[in-house]
Amino acid sequence: MKAFNDTRLRIIGPLILFLMGTLFFRLNWYLELPANRLLRSDLIGLSAGYLCWNLARWVVLRLQRQFPGLDNTRRRLMWMLLLMPLLVNVAWLIRQLGHVAFNDAVRITQTLPSYTYAIGIQIFYHCIYFVIYEGDYLLWAWRRTYEQNERLKKDKLKYQLNTLKTQINPHFLFNCLNSLSMLIHDNPRQAEAFVDEISTVYRYLLRANDQELTTLGNELTFIESYFQLLKTRYGAGIELRVSVDDACLDCRMPPLTLQLLVENAVKHNVTMTRRPLKIDIISQGQSLIVANNLQRKSIAVHSTKVGLNSIATKYRLLVGSEIAIREEDTRFVVTLPLLANRVETRAAL
Known part of the structure; x- marks a missing residue:
């Protein structure tokens, strides 16, 4: 009153x-x-x-x-x-x-x-x-x-829209096709393997919008395929290190979370053979830490923060949890809650 x-x-x-x-x-x-x-x-x-x-x-x-x-x-x-x-x-x-x-x-x-x-x-x-x-x-x-x-319903619609944008990102698809074009000429056998990885990645992307949560194990399997596409393009300029306890593999999380974080790291940082972009995915108790070394591009990339906002909205919308984002002197770190295998989502509002 x-x-x-x-x-x-x-x-x-x-x-x-x-x-x-x-x-x-x-x-x-x-x-x-x-x-x-x-x-x-x-x-x-x-x-x-x-x-x-x-x-x-x-x-x-x-x-x-x-x-x-x-x-x-x-x-x-x-x-x-x-x-x-x-x-x-x-x-x-x-x-x-x-x-x-x-x-x-x-x-x-x-x-x-x-x-x-x-x-x-x-x-x-x-x-x-x-x-x-x-x-x-x-x-x-x-x-x-x-x-x-x-407000949550609107956030859910925005989240679904952002997910669809991620699924059919034309820039990502163009880069994949460009890399494939070069491989077909230089290394046909590697080109065939590259096509298999693209198929795996897009199959997962298309399924992601049909499920609210997936397991960490599924996300890691997907990110390995996604990383192979990046590795084909950037070579020794990018590294991925995964250290996750087996007990955490059945924990749940919103799909495409790791892909958005890896994509965000590549977008804003330099990838060079002498200075590789190092991305770490580490489990720590009931949390998953995704971190990368900071080596900003000389020409700043315009950031709409759609990726990070999308992840934060997913966690807030689906399970009522918050993620932690912090920038240290030499690292950018995102901490994600790991959810129990059986968890009730809040999406059905």
């Missing part, structure tokens, strides 16, 4: 409830009580109304901070129900003490019917307090969840 609206509500709300209570519960006072006693009773009732409104508001806001979100609605309502007897009796006691202090009452004494009548009125008031603040919070939380879901 916005601060301005809440402040205005805290001023006007108790007054409106007091007028409602006067109309439905205390109208006989104006026919039976003398003017001075009636004035004191009204002041006591109105003051107690402001105190109880703010006490109930504090309780509801405290519960919302302690148990936030739509998922905790039942827990908050249960606590409100449990605290209701305490709050209504405190409200009743405040009014009784006010009458003792300012309205000539000798002591706090009420018959059982009068007590239950007063408690019933306080239950009615507190239900209104709870409905106002909890209802406003539920509406805000629902709207926020709806907006997040819509």
